[in-house]
Amino acid sequence: MGINIYNRKEDNLVRCKQNIHNKLNTIYSYPVYAYFEVSNACNLRCMMCGPQVYDLRFKQSGYKGVMPLEVIKRIEHILPYMHSCSLMGNGEPLLNKDFLQIARIMREKQIAVSFNTNGTLLNEHYARELIKLGVGCIIISIDGATRETFEKIREGAEFDKIISNIKGLSKLKGGIGKTPKIGISCVSMAINIHETTDIVHMASSIGAESVHFEPLFQQNTFGYKEMYENQNLSNVPRQQIREYFNKAKECGEKYGILITSPFYNTELSNYDYFQEDRIVEDQELPFCTLPWTTIFLNRNGDVRTCCGSAKIFGNVLREDIQKIWNNQKYRDYRNAIINKKIPIECKMCVKNKREENLIPIIEAQLQSYNVARQKDIEREGGLHGSNMSAHIKDLENHIGNLETTVRSKDAVLNQIYNSNSWIVLSFYFRVRNKLFPVNSKRRDFARLLVNLLKSTKRIFY
Ligand code: SF4
Numbered sequence: 001m002g003i004n005i006y007n008r009k010e011d012n013l014v015r016c017k018q019n020i021h022n023k024l025n026t027i028y029s030y031p032v033y034a035y036f037e038v039s040n041a042c043n044l045r046c047m048m049c050g051p052q053v054y055d056l057r058f059k060q061s062g063y064k065g066v067m068p069l070e071v072i073k074r075i076e077h078i079l080p081y082m083h084s085c086s087l088m089g090n091g092e093p094l095l096n097k098d099f100l101q102i103a104r105i106m107r108e109k110q111i112a113v114s115f116n117t118n119g120t121l122l123n124e125h126y127a128r129e130l131i132k133l134g135v136g137c138i139i140i141s142i143d144g145a146t147r148e149t150f151e152k153i154r155e156g157a158e159f160d161k162i163i164s165n166i167k168g169l170s171k172l173k174g175g176i177g178k179t180p181k182i183g184i185s186c187v188s189m190a191i192n193i194h195e196t197t198d199i200v201h202m203a204s205s206i207g208a209e210s211v212h213f214e215p216l217f218q219q220n221t222f223g224y225k226e227m228y229e230n231q232n233l234s235n236v237p238r239q240q241i242r243e244y245f246n247k248a249k250e251c252g253e254k255y256g257i258l259i260t261s262p263f264y265n266t267e268l269s270n271y272d273y274f275q276e277d278r279i280v281e282d283q284e285l286p287f288c289t290l291p292w293t294t295i296f297l298n299r300n301g302d303v304r305t306c307c308g309s310a311k312i313f314g315n316v317l318r319e320d321i322q323k324i325w326n327n328q329k330y331r332d333y334r335n336a337i338i339n340k341k342i343p344i345e346c347k348m349c350v351k352n353k354r355e356e357n358l359i360p361i362i363e364a365q366l367q368s369y370n371v372a373r374q375k376d377i378e379r380e381g382g383l384h385g386s387n388m389s390a391h392i393k394d395l396e397n398h399i400g401n402l403e404t405t406v407r408s409k410d411a412v413l414n415q416i417y418n419s420n421s422w423i424v425l426s427f428y429f430r431v432r433n434k435l436f437p438v439n440s441k442r443r444d445f446a447r448l449l450v451n452l453l454k455s456t457k458r459i460f461y
Contacts, residue, residue, distance in 0.1 A: 009110070010369045012081040017362050020292045025334040026326050027292060030081035032362070035296040035307065037089020038096040039066045044118055045155040046143075047227060048187050048216055066096035067299040072105060074301065074316040079105070083365065084112035084136075089299065089307065094121040100129050112136045116185060118154065119162040127169040130180055139183040139212070140166060145198030153191060163206060170207025176256075183210040188261075189231040196244040197251050204255035211252065213245070213261035217352040262353065285340045288355035291333055293362070295321075305333070306356075308349035 015029035041064045042049070085106055087093050093115050096102070106113045114137035122140070130138065140162070144150035147159040170182060184203045188196065196213065203211045216232045233241055245263050252259035296304040301317040303324050304310070311333065314324035324330065336343045342350055349355060 007369065008080050009083055010366065013083065013362050013366055013369075016293055017359065017366070020289050020359065023338045025331040025338065027334075029292075030078045030322070031293065031295040031325065032081070032083050033294040033358070034082060034085040035089060035294070036072065036085055036087050036102065037067060037091065037297060037299045038087050038093045038099055038102055038115075039091035040089050040299045041065055041095055042092045042118070043095060043120060044092070044157050046118075046141075047153050047155065047191075048143075048189060048231065064091075065299060066091075066098070067102075067297075069098045069101060071297065071299070071301045071316060072102050075297070075321045076105070076109075078321055079109040079111060082109065082111050084114070087113060087115040088117075089296070091299075092118055092121070094126060100126075100133070103130070103133050103135060107133050107135075114139065114180075116141060118157060119165050120157055122162075122165040122169060124168055124172070127165075127172050130169075131173050131178075135180045137183060138169070138180045139185045140208075141185050141187075142199065142202070143186050143189075144192050145195040145202045149192050149195055153187075153189075163202075166206045166208070175207060176209060181210070182206075182208045183212065184208045185212045185214065187216055188213045188233060189216045190233065190235040191231060193233065193236055193241060193244055197247045200248050200251040200255065200257055200259065204257055208257065210258040210260065211248075213248070213259070213263065215262065217354070218348065285337075285342050285350065286355050287357065288337060288346065288350075289358045290356055291330065291337060293358050295325075306349075308354055309343070309345040311343065311345040 012029050012032060016027075016032050019027040019029055087099065087102060087106075093099055094117055103113050113133070113135045115135070116139040119140040119142070122138075141154075142150065142162065143153045144159075150159045151157065166182060169180070173180065184199065186192070186196075186199055200211055216228065218228060218232075241263075245261065249259050249264065251257075291305045294305060296306050297316065298304060298312075301315045302312045303314050303316060303321065304312060311329070313329045313333070314327060316324070333343055337346075346355070
């Protein structure tokens with residue numbers, strides 16, 4: 001094992017953070033996180049599922065289906081920069097016969113993989129393959145602790161079969177602490193809120209390590225209104241809801257299960273989820289970082305920022321993802337958020353308080369790189385050992401090429417935005433942080449790069 005001196009994923013994170021910090025609309029990082037909608041078809045008809053209603057509208061249109069492998073192939077060149085992905089969208093991922101192949105491509109690029117599933121198809125074959133691939137986390141949707149409640153909500157699913165699938169996976173992987181970690185996700189509604197604590201009990205008995213409770217939130221989907229009115233938690237006394245969630249938390253602490261929910265978020269604790277006519281004012285808008293960090297790839301190759309916004313920026317089957325990522329539509333979208341003019345597509349999401357600030361996650365990941373590197377350095381007894389020679393040679397070749405070919409500021413910026421940019425950025429980052437043996441030539445070149453970048457205000461360390 002050598003010292004991990006530079007890493008594309010790490011440099012991409014640094015750049016991403018700076019892009020957000022500087023509120024740039026044209027950005028010099030690649031997507032760090034992604035959702036790949038490997039399927040938008042489903043084998044169940046759950047009562048709270050908006051896409052179930054889409055079925056009526058898209059029945060004949062071919063909109064529903066699974067993602068062809070070709071879509072993933074078209075974005076393979078940006079995968080080395082990506083950190084994590086979720087293989088999910090508005091459907092059941094395991095319906096895609098290429099699911100394991102897609103997961104394999106991601107793992108080969110060292111991307112952390114997770115996905116949500118209804119658990120109906122999570123048989124022994126899948127369990128074995130997912131363990132082998134090193135999938136990090138599987139979230140299984142279970143909205144009731146009893147067969148009766150569960151099967152009322154998840155039409156078409158068999159409670160006993162899903163529980164047995166989860167137990168089988170847990171046993172095969174060797175129990176708690178091993179990957180894939182198992183999480184349970186529950187949509188909290190009037191019909192199941194009384195089973196909140198029992199769901200935590202059940203989770204502990206089947207090898208799950210976390211439970212997330214998500215309140216049913218509003219959607220604009222046609223046909224959704226009546227179900228929302230009957231099932232959202234304003235139908236249950238507030239005090240009772242608090243008691244259910246407090247007990248669930250106590251139960252989680254007792255069994256070592258991580259319980260998460262917006263209900264526990266102090267910022268949201270006073271927030272009225274159920275105030276139908278809450279008006280989203282521009283001045284109260286939060287800064288959502290998703291258009292800087294994340295892509296959501298529809299099963300047909302359309303690029304979106306997230307599942308909350310229907311805005312389509314382009315299609316990877318027709319255009320390169322790097323062009324789409326900084327096209328006029330994307331720049332306008334980012335500009336709107338920078339200027340607190342929330343795009344119309346975000347309004348329902350903001351109303352439900354679903355916008356996300358991923359900076360703390362990025363910082364935690366950067367910190368983990370530093371810790372890992374420090375450990376490597378300690379183990380190898382410093383940075384000057386023979387393990388460094390390959391890295392140094394590699395960097396010198398690239399820097400040498402740049403020194404002879406770079407003639408102008410634009411040329412440098414072009415280089416930095418091309419496929420070797422991470423090596424260049426890494427170079428001056430390491431020089432600056434004294435993590436790299438430095439001679440005066442190297443220092444001067446690093447300084448030149450930093451100054452050029454600073455002067456353009458595009459990237460700033
Ligand atoms: S505000 Fe919501 S809909 Fe808009 S980009 Fe962020 S997460 Fe997506």
